[in-house]
Amino acid sequence: MWPHELDEFESAHIAPADADHGEAWYFVFARGELIVKSVAGAPTPITADDFRWFDMEVEQKHFLGHYEGRSCFALAAKGKPAEGFQSIGLRNLLGRTKASLFYLAGRAQQVIDWSQSHQFCGRCGERMQHHQQDRAMTCPSCRLISYPRLSPSIIVLVTRGDEILLARNANWPQGMYSTLAGFVEAGESIEQTLHREVFEEVGLRVKNLKYFGSQSWPFPNSLMLGFHAEYDGGDIVCQAEEIADAQWFTIDNLPQTPPKTAISGWLIHEFIEQHNA
Numbered sequence: 001m002w003p004h005e006l007d008e009f010e011s012a013h014i015a016p017a018d019a020d021h022g023e024a025w026y027f028v029f030a031r032g033e034l035i036v037k038s039v040a041g042a043p044t045p046i047t048a049d050d051f052r053w054f055d056m057e058v059e060q061k062h063f064l065g066h067y068e069g070r071s072c073f074a075l076a077a078k079g080k081p082a083e084g085f086q087s088i089g090l091r092n093l094l095g096r097t098k099a100s101l102f103y104l105a106g107r108a109q110q111v112i113d114w115s116q117s118h119q120f121c122g123r124c125g126e127r128m129q130h131h132q133q134d135r136a137m138t139c140p141s142c143r144l145i146s147y148p149r150l151s152p153s154i155i156v157l158v159t160r161g162d163e164i165l166l167a168r169n170a171n172w173p174q175g176m177y178s179t180l181a182g183f184v185e186a187g188e189s190i191e192q193t194l195h196r197e198v199f200e201e202v203g204l205r206v207k208n209l210k211y212f213g214s215q216s217w218p219f220p221n222s223l224m225l226g227f228h229a230e231y232d233g234g235d236i237v238c239q240a241e242e243i244a245d246a247q248w249f250t251i252d253n254l255p256q257t258p259p260k261t262a263i264s265g266w267l268i269h270e271f272i273e274q275h276n277a
């Protein structure tokens, strides 16, 4: 099953009185990038003590909870970090640090993005306030409540005997192939999304859906639900503009595919493991 490495994380919305101490982790985002320090070669969040030396202005600060007993905060800030610290995009963090730290940083960025884009009520225009108990914004005028937005999507490896279907998105680098994916529409079940997306993107019907696991994918707020599905009929017809190419591949003749740190790469890896078992 897809590895879950966030077991040591305890989510909370309200910071206990003693949470903001020198050793607390600060996930500081400035101009869309996370500020980190290098510890044994790996990008690592900075501490509250580190941040003290920065000439930065805090725009937002949110308590996230505790990771291995250490308090974690998400900060949006303006200005420059001190010498010796770097800024890194979330995508570049993936695979270079512990998975749990990547997901925590993704959580921090999503909370900040959501908070920054819900300063005013979408219904009546009043300034929003933070909810007393929940991770939510409320409108004091019309009582609208906004929670951080998640966009569920399916990601599926279609199999046919010892072959797998991989497709190349029109926007990807040449030679890069992956599994099919698409967002859940309002009113759909996950299973309906899967059948619809596979048919829209490559014109195939599938059966025997098997759920494998999920991955939070903070670009900007996806929740990927990963499946294997068996081919049930049809000929490949690529969706115009979206899919540049789709083909059946055997595992000894695979094109370039995503790394195992992405659920797409992991779904492919799982098929290979099963095949070689």
Ligand SMILES: [Zn+2]
Residues within 6 Å of the ligand: 121, 122, 123, 124, 125, 126, 139, 140, 141, 142, 143, 144
């Ligand atoms: Zn309102």
